[in-house]
Amino acid sequence: MKLKQAGILSFALLAGQFCFGQTAISNDFKPSTLNQPFQQYPQVNSQGYARFKIKAPQADSVRVSLGLGGRGGTLLTKGADGYFTGTTEGPMDEGFHYYHLTIDGGTFNDPGALNFYGSTRWESGIEIPAHDQLFYALKNVPHGNVQQILFHSKSTSSERRAFVYTPPGYEKNTSTKYPVLYLQHGWGEDETAWSNQGHANLIMDNLIADGKTKPFIIVMTYGMTNELKWGHVKDFKIDPFQTVLVDELIPYVDAHFRTIADRKHRAMAGLSMGGMETHTITLNKPDIFSSFALLSGGIYKPAELEGKTKPDLIFISCGSRERPDGVKKAVNELKSAGYNAVSYVSQNTAHEFLTWRRSLHELAPLLFRK
Amino acid sequence: MKLKQAGILSFALLAGQFCFGQTAISNDFKPSTLNQPFQQYPQVNSQGYARFKIKAPQADSVRVSLGLGGRGGTLLTKGADGYFTGTTEGPMDEGFHYYHLTIDGGTFNDPGALNFYGSTRWESGIEIPAHDQLFYALKNVPHGNVQQILFHSKSTSSERRAFVYTPPGYEKNTSTKYPVLYLQHGWGEDETAWSNQGHANLIMDNLIADGKTKPFIIVMTYGMTNELKWGHVKDFKIDPFQTVLVDELIPYVDAHFRTIADRKHRAMAGLSMGGMETHTITLNKPDIFSSFALLSGGIYKPAELEGKTKPDLIFISCGSRERPDGVKKAVNELKSAGYNAVSYVSQNTAHEFLTWRRSLHELAPLLFRK
Numbered sequence: 001m002k003l004k005q006a007g008i009l010s011f012a013l014l015a016g017q018f019c020f021g022q023t024a025i026s027n028d029f030k031p032s033t034l035n036q037p038f039q040q041y042p043q044v045n046s047q048g049y050a051r052f053k054i055k056a057p058q059a060d061s062v063r064v065s066l067g068l069g070g071r072g073g074t075l076l077t078k079g080a081d082g083y084f085t086g087t088t089e090g091p092m093d094e095g096f097h098y099y100h101l102t103i104d105g106g107t108f109n110d111p112g113a114l115n116f117y118g119s120t121r122w123e124s125g126i127e128i129p130a131h132d133q134l135f136y137a138l139k140n141v142p143h144g145n146v147q148q149i150l151f152h153s154k155s156t157s158s159e160r161r162a163f164v165y166t167p168p169g170y171e172k173n174t175s176t177k178y179p180v181l182y183l184q185h186g187w188g189e190d191e192t193a194w195s196n197q198g199h200a201n202l203i204m205d206n207l208i209a210d211g212k213t214k215p216f217i218i219v220m221t222y223g224m225t226n227e228l229k230w231g232h233v234k235d236f237k238i239d240p241f242q243t244v245l246v247d248e249l250i251p252y253v254d255a256h257f258r259t260i261a262d263r264k265h266r267a268m269a270g271l272s273m274g275g276m277e278t279h280t281i282t283l284n285k286p287d288i289f290s291s292f293a294l295l296s297g298g299i300y301k302p303a304e305l306e307g308k309t310k311p312d313l314i315f316i317s318c319g320s321r322e323r324p325d326g327v328k329k330a331v332n333e334l335k336s337a338g339y340n341a342v343s344y345v346s347q348n349t350a351h352e353f354l355t356w357r358r359s360l361h362e363l364a365p366l367l368f369r370k
Numbered sequence: 371m372k373l374k375q376a377g378i379l380s381f382a383l384l385a386g387q388f389c390f391g392q393t394a395i396s397n398d399f400k401p402s403t404l405n406q407p408f409q410q411y412p413q414v415n416s417q418g419y420a421r422f423k424i425k426a427p428q429a430d431s432v433r434v435s436l437g438l439g440g441r442g443g444t445l446l447t448k449g450a451d452g453y454f455t456g457t458t459e460g461p462m463d464e465g466f467h468y469y470h471l472t473i474d475g476g477t478f479n480d481p482g483a484l485n486f487y488g489s490t491r492w493e494s495g496i497e498i499p500a501h502d503q504l505f506y507a508l509k510n511v512p513h514g515n516v517q518q519i520l521f522h523s524k525s526t527s528s529e530r531r532a533f534v535y536t537p538p539g540y541e542k543n544t545s546t547k548y549p550v551l552y553l554q555h556g557w558g559e560d561e562t563a564w565s566n567q568g569h570a571n572l573i574m575d576n577l578i579a580d581g582k583t584k585p586f587i588i589v590m591t592y593g594m595t596n597e598l599k600w601g602h603v604k605d606f607k608i609d610p611f612q613t614v615l616v617d618e619l620i621p622y623v624d625a626h627f628r629t630i631a632d633r634k635h636r637a638m639a640g641l642s643m644g645g646m647e648t649h650t651i652t653l654n655k656p657d658i659f660s661s662f663a664l665l666s667g668g669i670y671k672p673a674e675l676e677g678k679t680k681p682d683l684i685f686i687s688c689g690s691r692e693r694p695d696g697v698k699k700a701v702n703e704l705k706s707a708g709y710n711a712v713s714y715v716s717q718n719t720a721h722e723f724l725t726w727r728r729s730l731h732e733l734a735p736l737l738f739r740k
Contacts, residue, residue: 036490036491036492037490037491038490054476055475055476055477056473056474056475056476057474057475057476058430058431058474058475059429059473059474059475059476060428060474061428082475101478103426103429103473103474103476103478104426104427104428104429104430104473104474105425105426105427105428105429105452106424106425106426106427106429106473106481107425107481108471108473108478108479108481109478109479109481111476111477111478111479111491114492115485115492120406120407120408121406121407121481122406122484122485138520138529139529140522140529143519143520143521143529145517145518145519145534146517146518147515147516147517147518148515148516148517148518148565148571149513149515150508150513150575151513152510159508159509159510159513164515171626171627172626174544195518201518205520256541256542257541
């Protein structure tokens with residue numbers, strides 16, 4: 001007995017030494033909450049490490065696109081059982097991350113993980129539990145619905161899709177009309193992003209249950225009318241999408257949902273490229289929206305707003321690993337120029353969805369208060 | 371010029387001979403309608419052949435699970451450009467098919483195709499255009515919505531999801547109440563199947579636009595409360611799901627949607643294992659549903675129905691490649707015993723979604739007529 005105990009202790013010390021001063025990797029790995037049903041991998045631990053396990057007995061090489069930047073991700077090691085396994089070299093930022101596998105030179109998804117539309121393809125997704133994850137958790141509170149609508153678009157000769165969040169109570173309070181937030185995804189994403197990656201509906205359900213925001217409708221549609229490849233975001237032409245949004249979708253929503261159909265009760269927000277869209281369309285169409293929000297998607301300058309109807313709110317946010325100083329400076333300039341402007345910086349996050357979940361959580365209570 | 375023309379002709383003849391009497395493969399391949407945006411492969415031709423192209427430069431072997439049965443699918447051939455390509459040995463049945471790739475012994479999805487939940491995993495999907503595809507096409511007609519609802523389930527201590535199709539006009543006709551069809555997926559699928567693979571909403575939109583069916587609500591939820599692996603479908607216990615459906619979901623739907631909340635205006639249908647569920651629950655709870663439909667999911671025997679309130683309709687269907695004689699015989703026996711029973715056989719389809727799309731298209735106009 002004594003020998004055995006000594007043996008265990010000595011092994012632990014050796015393991016500690018082996019880490020050369022690094023914190024040891026905690027062994028509390030659990031399946032990611034975004035795994036497919038019944039799938040044990042990928043796993044994440046309480047420190048933010050991610051561990052992968054991929055079956056490919058005859059493959060030579062399996063690499064995961066996640067891990068330390070600039071080193072090509074995490075190369076997995078092949079075991080005698082035909083499984084490739086590996087752990088990220090360091091902990092990752094809290095929140096949602098897109099990823100994919102490179103198997104013998106080809107790009108594939110992890111069969112253990114759910115897929116999310118980003119980079120113009122359905123990619124694997126993994127969730128590093130955030131310390132504040134409860135604000136977007138699925139709880140036993142009254143839930144709003146996310147409705148898929150299909151609307152005819154004359155300008156593009158197509159039937160187009162949007163998702164509409166209606167808050168809890170919408171079906172019952174049949175004499176109540178609601179304000180509307182038009183909420184755009186980023187480049188390479190689509191109208192599914194704010195529900196699937198962003199949990200916009202759960203964020204709203206929880207805020208409403210806590211009495212922290214007025215109930216309002218959120219409309220999420222596809223913000224592209226043409227193909228855009230990497231590096232060509234600046235070639236994006238706003239006009240066709242602006243027509244779909246302003247001349248087709250808004251009238252459809254106002255005709256089919258109980259909205260308060262005026263400028264004062266209509267806001268637009270977007271993340272990344274959706275922020276560019278928000279910036280351009282709110283300036284092009286100053287009579288349509290009263291509140292504007294850019295999430296990791298640029299800034300407004302006071303000069304751009306001069307001579308237009310004053311917005312009720314300008315909200316600008318980003319992650320602390322982006323350009324928080326630019327955001328704060330822009331908001332200070334807007335405030336000095338007399339605008340109701342608010343900045344928000346998400347701590348320890350980059351250009352990723354936890355930044356935008358948190359931004360929506362901060363933005364919602366500020367909307368439609370005037 | 372003459373030589374060149376002769377050369378082309380002779381090549382065509384040789385190609386014809388090479389087919390050994392088979393019809394030549396038509397070269398009108400087009401991207402499958404279920405491809406991811408901007409993806410050119412997989413492709414299908416007018417005869418029902420499917421062609422695949424997968425990039426995996428260092429892989430040894432790529433196989434597609436589709437193709438002729440019993441031969442392990444279609445083995446792709448590696449080209450000098452690092453792409454594996456290949457065409458199914460023969461034409462496939464019209465309609466939707468699940469598939470996956472086997473790359474060096476591991477199971478992955480085709481990065482070109484959209485994914486659909488089946489076999490308890492998100493699988494690739496491909497669509498062989500059917501001669502009658504217009505009945506489930508996305509057309510410029512008034513569209514109903516598909517609403518994601520989240521309801522609390524006391525019996526399973528969880529928040530559960532369902533999708534609710536509300537017909538066109540539901541938001542406007544606020545004094546109208548609607549009948550409800552509860553529609554179940556098959557084994558290994560989930561509540562997304564009837565919308566994604568089945569196009570249930572588009573089938574209804576088109577039928578309603580043509581005046582061929584009364585508008586009604588469809589509710590689709592997850593029909594499993596425990597894990598079931600291959601070959602263990604007979605171990606399935608209906609009680610926990612029956613409780614969720616009858617005691618939790620139906621009251622939630624009746625409280626949150628404008629339903630006619632009585633037996634006469636409530637139907638249940640299911641495909642495959644969803645048919646087993648429909649069979650059992652409609653017999654266990656004869657006061658809840660008035661119309662029953664089994665799509666490739668078993669039959670009712672007159673003796674099972676004796677002494678119970680008579681159903682208004684019993685609908686039993688399958689594909690012609692399943693057991694159509696069993697379906698017709700069962701319906702004849704029900705008719706002889708005085709029941710309003712209808713059979714339907716989908717021509718040239720097997721245990722797959724085109725059978726069930728067509729079945730729903732036949733079933734809907736027969737519902738809620740009494």
